[in-house]
């Protein structure tokens with residue numbers, strides 16, 4: 001079993017969310033969030049919204065620690081000092097500055113953004129015509145999932161070192177009723193992950209499914225081997241077509257092909 005890192009603030013209080021009556025659209029909610037980075041505009045590099053102009057808000061802290069995580073700077077407690085405590089209004093100001101005030105999609109990622117309360121940010125942004133997506137592993141549900149335009153649930157395959165708690169995962173699905181689009185995105189490193197993804201697809205036949213090959217080279221300083229990345233994609237496409245499995249869409253991590261493992265793109 002891998003170590004599970006829980007951010008100090010969550011460990012101390014059990015939950016950093018304000019009471020339910022303060023989780024709505026209130027502009028004055030005094031939530032402070034731990035933010036690892038805010039960047040963009042760039043393109044969404046993965047899954048259902050691939051290619052879409054996006055500003056990313058990356059939350060600091062995760063209840064998982066996947067063996068191959070490409071965003072350890074938002075997970076590992078060694079980077080905790082780099083996570084800025086930001087009020088919702090400050091995050092919103094940065095999003096509007098980066099987007100020049102022109103509405104686009106804001107993607108909440110992390111870390112696990114579901115540890116924190118993004119309801120006030122989503123309410124502010126939607127009022128101004130912005131759209132919101134969220135990437136999460138499905139281990140923690142939040143009422144604000146229902147206010148999203150897109151919820152990307154990315155359950156972790158065996159190679160991650162984690163086992164999915166399907167009850168918690170199903171809670172996320174329940175919480176997201178009302179969200180326009182709910183999709184599954186599964187990272188595949190090996191045959192075992194692939195077989196596992198098939199079982200997950202069987203369990204959730206109504207959810208659109210996106211598969212992406214795992215990237216084993218996650219050091220931001222090491223250039224990505226594009227030939228190897230293409231071979232991994234080739235391997236996955238071959239698997240799906242040989243099986244006549246016509247359910248998932250197979251996609252690369254577009255941003256990795258363009259920028260490698262560079263941060264902030």
Ligand SMILES: C[S@@+](CC[C@H](N)C(=O)[O-])C[C@H]1O[C@@H](n2cnc3c(N)ncnc32)[C@H](O)[C@@H]1O
Pocket residue numbers: 062068069070071109110111112113135136137153154185187212213214215216217218253
């Ligand atoms: C960094 S995670 C953050 C959001 C959330 N914690 C999650 O895992 O869904 C964003 C996406 O990147 C994927 N990812 C992380 N490391 C990866 C890697 N080495 N290769 C391919 N995808 C990866 C995750 O599976 C997830 O779909």
Ligand SMILES: Nc1nc2[nH]cc(C(=O)O)c2c(=O)[nH]1
Pocket residue numbers: 042043044045046056071109110135255265
């Ligand atoms: N361009 C781009 N697309 C992404 N899709 C998911 C990302 C993530 O790390 O959550 C990501 C990211 O960091 N950059």
Ligand code: SF4
Pocket residue numbers: 062063064065066069070071072075110111112137
């Ligand atoms: S759940 Fe997401 S952010 Fe957390 S360790 Fe796994 S891939 Fe990284």
Ligand SMILES: [Mg+2]
Pocket residue numbers: 070071
């Ligand atoms: Mg990433």
